[in-house]
Amino acid sequence: xxxxxxxxxxxxxxxxxGNLIGILHEVQNHFxxxxxxxxxxxxxxxxxxxxxxxxVVNFYNRFSLTPKGKNEICVCxxxxxxxxxxxxxxxxxxxxxxxxxxxTTDDMEFSLEEVRCIGACGLAPAVVVNEDTHGQxxxxxxxxxxxxxxx
Amino acid sequence: MKTENNDSIVISVCTGTGGVASGGYKVxxxxxxxxxxxxxxAKIGPRTHKVGCRGFCAKDVLVDVEVNGEIxxxxxxxxxxxRKIVASHILDKEPVKKWMVKEDYHNxxxxxxxxxxxxxxKINPESIDEYIAQNGYKNVKKAMSxxxxxxxxxxxxxxxxGRGGGGFPAxxxxxxxxxxxxxxxxxxxxxxxxxxxxxxDRSIVEGHPHLMIEGMIIGAIAIGSTEGxxxxxxxxxxxxxxxxxxxxxxxxxxxxxxxxxxxxxxFDIKIILGAGAFVCGESTALMTSIEDNPGEPRPKYxxxxxxxxxxKPSNLNNVETWANVPIIxxxxxxxxxxxxxxxSKGTKIFSLVGKINNTGLVEVPMGIKxxxxxxxxxxxxxxxKAFKAVQTGGPSGGCLPASYLDKPVDYxxxxxxGSMMGSGGMVVLDEDTCMVDVSKYFLDFCKDEGxxxxxxxxxxxxQMVRVLEEITEGKGTLEHLDLLEExxxxxxxxxxxxxxxxxxxxxxxxxxxxxxxxxxxxxxxxCPAGICKALTIFTIDEDLCTGCTVCAxxxxxxxxxxAKKEPHFINQDKCTTCRVCxxxxxxxxxxxx
Numbered sequence: 129x130x131x132x133x134x135x136x137x138x139x140x141x142x143x144x145x146g147n148l149i150g151i152l153h154e155v156q157n158h159f160x161x162x163x164x165x166x167x168x169x170x171x172x173x174x175x176x177x178x179x180x181x182x183x184v185v186n187f188y189n190r191f192s193l194t195p196k197g198k199n200e201i202c203v204c205x206x207x208x209x210x211x212x213x214x215x216x217x218x219x220x221x222x223x224x225x226x227x228x229x230x231x232t233t234d235d236m237e238f239s240l241e242e243v244r245c246i247g248a249c250g251l252a253p254a255v256v257v258n259e260d261t262h263g264q265x266x267x268x269x270x271x272x273x274x275x276x277x278x279x
Numbered sequence: 280m281k282t283e284n285n286d287s288i289v290i291s292v293c294t295g296t297g298g299v300a301s302g303g304y305k306v307x308x309x310x311x312x313x314x315x316x317x318x319x320x321a322k323i324g325p326r327t328h329k330v331g332c333r334g335f336c337a338k339d340v341l342v343d344v345e346v347n348g349e350i351x352x353x354x355x356x357x358x359x360x361x362r363k364i365v366a367s368h369i370l371d372k373e374p375v376k377k378w379m380v381k382e383d384y385h386n387x388x389x390x391x392x393x394x395x396x397x398x399x400x401k402i403n404p405e406s407i408d409e410y411i412a413q414n415g416y417k418n419v420k421k422a423m424s425x426x427x428x429x430x431x432x433x434x435x436x437x438x439x440x441g442r443g444g445g446g447f448p449a450x451x452x453x454x455x456x457x458x459x460x461x462x463x464x465x466x467x468x469x470x471x472x473x474x475x476x477x478x479x480d481r482s483i484v485e486g487h488p489h490l491m492i493e494g495m496i497i498g499a500i501a502i503g504s505t506e507g508x509x510x511x512x513x514x515x516x517x518x519x520x521x522x523x524x525x526x527x528x529x530x531x532x533x534x535x536x537x538x539x540x541x542x543x544x545x546f547d548i549k550i551i552l553g554a555g556a557f558v559c560g561e562s563t564a565l566m567t568s569i570e571d572n573p574g575e576p577r578p579k580y581x582x583x584x585x586x587x588x589x590x591k592p593s594n595l596n597n598v599e600t601w602a603n604v605p606i607i608x609x610x611x612x613x614x615x616x617x618x619x620x621x622x623s624k625g626t627k628i629f630s631l632v633g634k635i636n637n638t639g640l641v642e643v644p645m646g647i648k649x650x651x652x653x654x655x656x657x658x659x660x661x662x663x664k665a666f667k668a669v670q671t672g673g674p675s676g677g678c679l680p681a682s683y684l685d686k687p688v689d690y691x692x693x694x695x696x697g698s699m700m701g702s703g704g705m706v707v708l709d710e711d712t713c714m715v716d717v718s719k720y721f722l723d724f725c726k727d728e729g730x731x732x733x734x735x736x737x738x739x740x741x742q743m744v745r746v747l748e749e750i751t752e753g754k755g756t757l758e759h760l761d762l763l764e765e766x767x768x769x770x771x772x773x774x775x776x777x778x779x780x781x782x783x784x785x786x787x788x789x790x791x792x793x794x795x796x797x798x799x800x801x802x803x804x805x806c807p808a809g810i811c812k813a814l815t816i817f818t819i820d821e822d823l824c825t826g827c828t829v830c831a832x833x834x835x836x837x838x839x840x841x842a843k844k845e846p847h848f849i850n851q852d853k854c855t856t857c858r859v860c861x862x863x864x865x866x867x868x869x870x871x872x
Contacts, residue, residue, distance in 0.1 A: 145570070145571060145708065146549075146569050146570065147571075148571035149551065149552060149553075149554050149568065149571070151551055152554070153513060153552055153554065166619075176571060180571070183572075183573050184573055184673065186573075187573035187574065187730075188553075188573075190554040190555035194865030196835065205744070206476055207475040207632070207721075208633050208702070210720050211706070211717075216857075219842050243424060243514060244473060244555070244728070245474070245476060245477070246516065247477065247514075248296050248297060248336075248478070249336075249476055249477075249478060249482045249632035250297045250339070250632070251300055251301075251336065252632065252638075256604035259516065260300075261296060261299070262300070263300050263301065275381050277556065
């Protein structure tokens with residue numbers, strides 16, 4: 129358990145209610161997911177029952193209780209992307225990575241997620257890898273995009 | 280090389296999400312490098328600065344080059360083009376005509392009336408000084424001298440209605456919150472823009488965050504609030520960064536914090552990040568989410584203006600609504616209410632997306648006709664395809680057919696047509712779109728995004744999705760359509776929150792306007808648009824096929840055979856109905872049926 133990292137994150141937030149989701153974002157950014165031991169520690173420090181934290185983590189799509197890959201791929205499934213073929217891009221990614229959406233490759237290189245509209249409809253269909261937005265993605269571009277992130 | 284250059288040069292590069300994704304930052308660097316290389320010294324500039332989204336994302340990276348007050352706009356600028364623009368336009372005084380924006384750019388802009396977006400794309404969103412230089416934050420001082428009652432009266436008289444969906448009059452909401460008992464009172468901004476196909480609020484926060492902040496401060500003065508929150512999607516990292524920076528700058532200038540503007544009023548704004556839950560855009564769910572809980576909506580028999588966040592009076596408006604406030608204070612209620620229709624005042628920003636030539640953000644006066652937005656501003660449908668429908672209002676909205684193209688766009692007209700204004704998403708659908716598939720998409724969205732709290736929405740929407748799946752798989756009957764309507768009525772009558780009560784809208788509106796398409800699915804077992812795989816076969820018209828082999832080369836299933844310059848043939852046993860042949864044939868020889 130990496131208490132030091134968690135305590136550092138906790139110290140960045142004022143001791144007041146209304147910060148749980150913000151803290152969980154930071155912890156997930158640090159660990160790439162939300163480890164149970166760290167969540168229990170946060171529960172004690174914030175005096176919020178672990179059951180409440182668990183229900184929050186489960187409710188919101190961005191939080192994960194399992195480790196994510198080094199590169200996070202999010203395929204936009206907004207309406208503009210849907211009518212311009214985002215499903216074909218998703219299928220191609222699933223095929224190339226040999227995982228289903230919501231899963232992570234065995235080598236922990238890539239996680240594949242679908243995301244509800246990222247608001248980049250002018251670029252539809254759009255795929256976000258880590259912080260990069262790729263626009264007008266066609267299935268045959270998938271190989272090249274994946275290649276640029278492989279270590 | 281040293282150039283004596285006394286010109287005033289300003290280069291503005293679009294760095295909204297669209298601009299950045301198309302390489303906006305690289306273009307800025309290229310301009311900076313080139314200008315440094317030629318040692319360009321100028322009186323005021325050159326300065327290369329970032330500007331937010333100007334709306335026309337399809338042409339990114341867009342760049343304004345201003346030399347001595349003369350502005351030329353370039354489209355699709357790359358690093359290489361940037362270097363050549365410096366050499367030709369700035370050094371040789373010869374603008375590069377072939378890279379400049381064309382007629383469609385002007386058509387896109389000419390019919391718009393930009394109030395909220397007026398400075399988006401012109402001002403640097405990361406500089407408070409630029410905004411102050413344009414009289415920014417002066418309206419807070421004006422509002423302070425007006426006093427709370429006068430501010431509320433002005434907003435009421437202006438006729439400002441919530442831009443987030445419901446269209447509730449903002450002034451009345453503010454007044455209820457001001458008159459409610461309990462302290463502190465909260466001023467909230469909904470930047471949890473979740474409707475698929477909508478990005479108005481993202482662009483405002485990315486392009487002109489101070490306008491919205493100024494609006495919130497004016498609201499806080501009117502309502503008597505000391506604490507504000509902006510609830511913003513974590514999926515908008517650029518917007519979050521720019522908002523954070525803007526708030527810090529406002530604090531440094533004492534526009535936020537204790538004794539703002541040297542008065543005895545205090546007001547500060549905190550950012551709350553969403554975490555990927557669409558339902559949190561609903562007012563009570565948003566508040567529950569700030570309170571460290573899953574974002575489950577609460578029943579609304581007690582208004583949030585009486586008991587909202589932490590049980591205290593709370594006033595929630597969305598980004599676009601807040602951004603209208605400084606404009607109304609500056610120009611007055613009479614001026615503002617002269618724009619728009621009888622009941623819908625001012626302008627509305629729409630994100631025009633889908634099967635449309637000019638994808639982008641448009642700000643138009645309320646009451647404009649759909650046809651003007653789609654054809655005059657949007658430039659019509661690509662590839663000369665036929666218009667089929669326009670979907671407005673996000674997952675809670677509806678699909679309107681061509682017969683509505685000449686109806687005015689305002690809150691009432693859209694509602695009467697079975698759709699709604701929503702936050703302003705406008706997705707254009709062409710003849711290749713299957714309306715059953717589109718309603719399944721929206722229902723599926725609501726099924727995934729529902730909070731699961733109340734049974735009618737959780738179970739009812741899931742059942743409707745199942746019925747729609749059977750229809751698209753070719754297992755539907757006419758009774759399926761009756762069942763859809765029955766379920767829809769039940770969900771509308773009994774769901775807890777607006778997400779549930781409005782979830783059936785896309786199905787109901789398509790059943791109303793495109794019933795024959797549903798019937799084709801269940802009676803003829805055909806998908807007229809050729810989208811539903813189980814109901815589609817592709818064939819090649821021998822008379823039209825030129826034997827160019829494009830379809831055969833592109834077919835991923837090797838299902839197409841035929842010699843060069845001879846008509847081709849699709850082997851139905853191998854065909855996966857992926858549509859690649861249909862989309863790639865230039866001669867219209869591939870037929871769907």
